Amino acid sequence: TIRPVRRSYYDPSSAPGKGVVWEWENDSGSWTPYDMDVGITIQRAYEKQHPWVDLSAIGFCYVIDFATMGQINRQTQRKRRVRRRLDMVYPLVSGTLPKSQSWPASPGAAAAPPVPACACPQCLLVMSVKATVSAPGPGTATLQPRKAPPAPPTAPKASVLAPGAKVPNGMAPVRGSLKPLAAQGGRRQAASTPALSSASSTTSPPGTGSGKASRPGLGTLNRSHLQRLAIAQSRVLIASGVPTVPVKNLTGSSPVNPALAGITGILMSAAGLPVCLTRPPKLVLHPPPVSKSEIQSIPGISHTCRKTTKKQAKKGKTPEEVLKKYLQKVRHPPDEDCTICMERLSAPSGYKGPQPALKPDLVGKLVKCGHVFHLHCLVAMYNNGNKDGSLQCPTCKTIYGVKTGTQPPGKMEYHIIPHTLPGHSDCKTIRIIYNIPPGVQGPEHPNPGKSFTARGFPRHCYLPDSEKGRKVLKLLLVAWDRRLIFAIGTSSTTGESDTVIWNEIHHKTEFGSNLTGHGYPDINYLDNVLAELAAQGITEESLAQEKD
Numbered sequence: 001t002i003r004p005v006r007r008s009y010y011d012p013s014s015a016p017g018k019g020v021v022w023e024w025e026n027d028s029g030s031w032t033p034y035d036m037d038v039g040i041t042i043q044r045a046y047e048k049q050h051p052w053v054d055l056s057a058i059g060f061c062y063v064i065d066f067a068t069m070g071q072i073n074r075q076t077q078r079k080r081r082v083r084r085r086l087d088m089v090y091p092l093v094s095g096t097l098p099k100s101q102s103w104p105a106s107p108g109a110a111a112a113p114p115v116p117a118c119a120c121p122q123c124l125l126v127m128s129v130k131a132t133v134s135a136p137g138p139g140t141a142t143l144q145p146r147k148a149p150p151a152p153p154t155a156p157k158a159s160v161l162a163p164g165a166k167v168p169n170g171m172a173p174v175r176g177s178l179k180p181l182a183a184q185g186g187r188r189q190a191a192s193t194p195a196l197s198s199a200s201s202t203t204s205p206p207g208t209g210s211g212k213a214s215r216p217g218l219g220t221l222n223r224s225h226l227q228r229l230a231i232a233q234s235r236v237l238i239a240s241g242v243p244t245v246p247v248k249n250l251t252g253s254s255p256v257n258p259a260l261a262g263i264t265g266i267l268m269s270a271a272g273l274p275v276c277l278t279r280p281p282k283l284v285l286h287p288p289p290v291s292k293s294e295i296q297s298i299p300g301i302s303h304t305c306r307k308t309t310k311k312q313a314k315k316g317k318t319p320e321e322v323l324k325k326y327l328q329k330v331r332h333p334p335d336e337d338c339t340i341c342m343e344r345l346s347a348p349s350g351y352k353g354p355q356p357a358l359k360p361d362l363v364g365k366l367v368k369c370g371h372v373f374h375l376h377c378l379v380a381m382y383n384n385g386n387k388d389g390s391l392q393c394p395t396c397k398t399i400y401g402v403k404t405g406t407q408p409p410g411k412m413e414y415h416i417i418p419h420t421l422p423g424h425s426d427c428k429t430i431r432i433i434y435n436i437p438p439g440v441q442g443p444e445h446p447n448p449g450k451s452f453t454a455r456g457f458p459r460h461c462y463l464p465d466s467e468k469g470r471k472v473l474k475l476l477l478v479a480w481d482r483r484l485i486f487a488i489g490t491s492s493t494t495g496e497s498d499t500v501i502w503n504e505i506h507h508k509t510e511f512g513s514n515l516t517g518h519g520y521p522d523i524n525y526l527d528n529v530l531a532e533l534a535a536q537g538i539t540e541e542s543l544a545q546e547k548d
Contacts, residue, residue, distance in 0.1 A: 008036065010036075014043075015043035015044075016036060016039075016040070016088075017090065018086075019087065019090070020043050020084060020086055020088070021034075021039060021084075021088040022038070022042045022043065022083070022084055022085075023082065023085060024082050025080050025081040025083075026080075027456055028455050028491070028493055028494040028496070029453070029455045029494070029496070030494045031083065038060065041053065041058055042055075043084075045064070046066060050066070051065070052064060052067075061073060061074045061075055064082060069081060069082050281513055282513065283510070283513055284511055284512030284513040285509065285510055285511060287417060287419040287429065287511045288419065290418065295415045295417060297416070298414060298415065298465075298470065298473065301414070301470070304413060304414060304415050305412065305414075306411070306481065307410070307412075308407060308409055308410060308481070308483055319356065319379045319382045319387070320356065320358065320379065322382065322389055322391065323364070323378055323382065325400075326368075326391055326400040327364035327365065327366060327375070328364060328367055330345075330372055333346050336372075338373050338374045339373070339395050340373055340374065340378070340380075341374060341376075345363050345372060348376075349377050350377075351380050355376070356375075356379040356380075358375050362374070362375040362376070363375065364378065366393055366398070368398050368400065369395070369398040371393055371395045371396065373394075378391070386405065386406060386444055387444075388401075388402075389401050390402055397535065399536075399537035402537065402545070403536060403537040404484070405484040405485075405486075405487060406442075406444045406483060407436075407480075407484065407485055408439055408442075408445075408452065408454075408488060408500065409437075410434065410435055410437070410457075410486070411434075411436075412432065412433070412435075412477070412480045413432070413433040413435075414432045414433075416428050416429065417430075417431050421462060421464055421511070421512075422513075422521045423521025423522070424464035424466065424469075424520065426466075427464050427465045427469070428465040429462055429463070429511075430462065430464070431462055432463070432473070432507070433458050433459070433461075434458060434459045434461070434485070435459075436454045436457055436486060437454055437457070438451065439451070439452060440452070441488060446488060447498060450498060451498070453499040453500070454499070454500045455491075455496070455499060457500075459509065460509065460511075461509055462509075462511050463526075464520075468526045471540075472526055472533075474543060475533045475538050475539075475540075475542065478538050478543065479538050482536075482538070484503055484536050485502075485503060485505060486500050486502060487501055487503040488500060488501070489501050504535070504536070505529065505532050506525075506528065506529055508520060508522070
């Protein structure tokens with residue numbers, strides 16, 4: 001797969017030239033930089049001391065309020081923090097700037113010596129399209145720009161032709177796919193796209209004194225203009241009944257997906273194929289609003305809320321007393337290694353820490369799984385864990401006793417809402433709401449006495465209100481009571497340390513979509529989460545133990 005790359009140059013007086021980077025705060029609390037063009041637009045308004053800037057002109061439905069340093073979504077009114085950094089200085093280039101190697105051509109690129117073109121079929125197709133769209137002619141839709149940038153490097157110099165002039169050799173104008181756009185879609189798109197005109201209409205050649213700028217072809221359009229033109233073209237094609245080829249991921253969090261979709265559409269259009277650009281599925285994290293009267297308790301489950309506060313009490317007085325319940329002494333150790341210290345079982349333990357009140361050469365076998373270890377090593381492993389009276393075999397993960405975790409204090413709510421999940425249209429939905437506040441780590445946590453953060457709470461999760469879904473909920477309640485749903489550690493998403501993280505029991509946090517893999521439909525999810533709960537020692541037998 002061949003993908004285009006580009007290297008951009010900016011004026012030293014622009015935002016990147018000054019080392020200015022504008023960033024917005026995402027849901028995890030980390031900062032994400034704006035696209036370069038957006039950052040330049042924000043910085044330009046900031047330097048002019050405008051109180052705010054509306055980004056809808058460049059294709060984004062946000063308003064940046066400089067007074068509060070916030071980003072406001074014009075549709076949802078959601079507000080995020082923004083910040084301005086001054087520590088991202090880009091290297092300066094002296095002398096004549098090289099010609100931009102990307103396409104469409106960068107408006108600010110200066111002339112450079114021609115570079116030998118690649119002869120592969122894809123590059124030949126790209127170069128032919130570049131030459132085509134940079135030459136306006138009869139039937140070519142063009143945009144009236146603010147400034148007339150130079151033509152792409154491989155095409156002859158593009159100039160606006162007077163009526164009746166012939167197109168030079170090798171500069172065939174784009175016809176067909178763009179002609180219906182100018183003819184049928186121009187009025188419909190007048191409010192949302194730049195004014196389109198045909199090169200066959202009356203124009204003024206350069207130097208006639210009319211004061212109007214020349215009209216370059218599609219090669220000078222920026223990303224948002226190309227997207228609008230492609231959408232208008234696809235609407236015309238759909239309305240005319242022409243079969244269309246969908247090109248998804250028109251929009252995204254980075255400019256890569258839209259750029260690839262646009263390039264694909266242009267190449268297919270140049271090859272004579274009709275193109276329909278479609279937007280990707282929408283992320284649906286939450287259900288429609290639900291009133292309190294519509295919320296129902298779950299039959300067979302008492303209450304609608306659980307809280308955890310203090311750490312559960314230890315189940316044994318000393319590590320030796322705890323291990324005695326799960327071990328059998330071995331008089332004649334097998335000729336193999338202890339998988340904890342990697343010393344031979346026939347030799348003393350290799351553990352060098354605080355010595356327990358046991359002989360270092362004693363060996364024990366776990367009664368369920370039969371794996372054999374030095375008693376010294378097992379005591380050290382137990383002391384380094386949660387010390388809750390349970391033990392987990394380091395070889396096969398078999399759990400002895402009741403395993404508990406280090407989840408910080410919080411609240412778990414659960415109820416039924418009158419909406420259905422994708423793939424579960426035959427039942428309503430169980431909604432679980434976890435809420436854990438930030439606090440200070442206790443003695444069982446990685447850094448006792450240090451504060452921890454709790455990002456993204458309250459967290460909403462969803463289960464189908466089916467027989468198996470209710471079974472999963474009951475086991476999740478056991479996991480919550482045993483403090484196994486969350487832990488304190490380092491986030492694999494943001495890299496932040498000393499924060500609340502999920503603890504190996506997956507939850508579905510998307511209600512109406514599955515774009516992140518944490519939503520529905522997922523026919524294997526309920527079985528998978530039952531297996532994950534079993535790995536934590538939580539099965540149907542645990543429900544009977546909790547009742548006892």
